[in-house]
Amino acid sequence: MCGRRLDYSVMNTTDSVYTEPLTRRERQVALAVTRGLGNRDIARELGIATETVKHHLSNIYDKLGVRGRLALAVLVLQGGVDGDTQAA
Numbered sequence: 001m002c003g004r005r006l007d008y009s010v011m012n013t014t015d016s017v018y019t020e021p022l023t024r025r026e027r028q029v030a031l032a033v034t035r036g037l038g039n040r041d042i043a044r045e046l047g048i049a050t051e052t053v054k055h056h057l058s059n060i061y062d063k064l065g066v067r068g069r070l071a072l073a074v075l076v077l078q079g080g081v082d083g084d085t086q087a088a
Helices: 024-034 039-046 050-064 069-077
Strands: none
Touching (some): 039 050
């Protein structure tokens, strides 16, 4: 990692337990984020508008209690999203 440390402060650990499950589309967006895709690429892949991707990401962040793409990716890759990181 070239001497750089990950900043886990982007994770809101006090709210890490969420009550609302992600929709199928939100899971698709979250998985695309873990693959490093930007909003425009996610929109193109899913056949939706870039603004819709932004809306989904906002909902995802609220539901999961995270504050950004890095925290979302970490949570998804650790299996913390609906217990299903493979569904798309």
